[in-house]
Amino acid sequence: MALLAALIVAAALTPVNWWALWSLPLGVVVLGLLGLVDDLFDIGSAIRLLAQLGVAWVMAVAGVQIASLGNLLGTGPLNLGWIGPAFTILCVAFMINAINMMDGIDGLAGSISLLAAVGLSVLAVSAGMGGKAAAGVLLASGLAAFLLFNLRSPWLRRAAVFLGDSGSMVLGFVLAWLAVAITQPAASGVAPVSIAFLLLLPAADSLGVFVRRLRRGRNPLAADRTHLHHVLCRAGLPVTTVVLLIAGNQLVLVLLALACHFGGCPEPLQFAMVTLLLLAYVGFSLNAHHFLRAMLRGRRRRLASGGLKPEIG
Numbered sequence: 001m002a003l004l005a006a007l008i009v010a011a012a013l014t015p016v017n018w019w020a021l022w023s024l025p026l027g028v029v030v031l032g033l034l035g036l037v038d039d040l041f042d043i044g045s046a047i048r049l050l051a052q053l054g055v056a057w058v059m060a061v062a063g064v065q066i067a068s069l070g071n072l073l074g075t076g077p078l079n080l081g082w083i084g085p086a087f088t089i090l091c092v093a094f095m096i097n098a099i100n101m102m103d104g105i106d107g108l109a110g111s112i113s114l115l116a117a118v119g120l121s122v123l124a125v126s127a128g129m130g131g132k133a134a135a136g137v138l139l140a141s142g143l144a145a146f147l148l149f150n151l152r153s154p155w156l157r158r159a160a161v162f163l164g165d166s167g168s169m170v171l172g173f174v175l176a177w178l179a180v181a182i183t184q185p186a187a188s189g190v191a192p193v194s195i196a197f198l199l200l201l202p203a204a205d206s207l208g209v210f211v212r213r214l215r216r217g218r219n220p221l222a223a224d225r226t227h228l229h230h231v232l233c234r235a236g237l238p239v240t241t242v243v244l245l246i247a248g249n250q251l252v253l254v255l256l257a258l259a260c261h262f263g264g265c266p267e268p269l270q271f272a273m274v275t276l277l278l279l280a281y282v283g284f285s286l287n288a289h290h291f292l293r294a295m296l297r298g299r300r301r302r303l304a305s306g307g308l309k310p311e312i313g
Helices: 002-012 023-041 045-061 081-102 108-126 130-150 164-183 192-215 228-234 239-263 267-286 288-304
Strands: none
Touching: 002 023, 002 130, 002 164, 023 045, 023 164, 045 081, 045 164, 081 108, 081 164, 081 192, 108 130, 108 164, 108 192, 108 239, 130 164, 164 192, 192 239, 192 267, 228 239, 239 267
């Protein structure tokens, strides 16, 4: 709630016509308050999903919707036509849940979202979209302050504050809103596939978890500890190391997105890279239990040989 309040106050002090972007602040407030209620009373995944679909629908009605996927195949723009609003709603709801699911260990969701927000802000500036760039900068600034108290460090052994559902849902919505608003219309000059690099990590993690849960006959939106960051922690890696490892990958993806945008990389080539990275991540995530078993066997061997002291407590 501190992050939400900071965003609202900072936005009010910023000389941006937020009325022209009204679906963004409306969605932020609705999801923030809904998440607070959920954190306090656990309203259930069905109600959360309905609210997410609702704010995504309002966003599409306001004109912030995916009308084209760009020139992915080199045959011209792939326009969505009448399915654009429905596709937008599904994508926004998916990204909200993707960021929410990344919020499993201290500092992870905030770090991933901070890097994505910085990338989106740079792309918005390059497209001459001052208001959207301001929204990205405000989000990144708030997250930087939040991470001072959420990211583990030598002077902070455990997170002092947490996002909760209210914070993680707001992050997912703002990132999704900016991603759509910056790439549509095509005149912005920012290819939708370039934005895909920025959101690839949370999207791939969620896809892997969804597939794994469906294969086991479970609710794909139910909480569990099968995400890649959980697997890495169970393999014996410290939380800080896991966050730095995943955030490092996110930084590489952000830099790759910016390099493709400013370097004029052909969209079909970008699409091929995004697809390969997505499949590689999902494939590794689905088979992460093999990695976990190998790491645990190696850990037991080191313990047996006296090369590693067992943790106590």
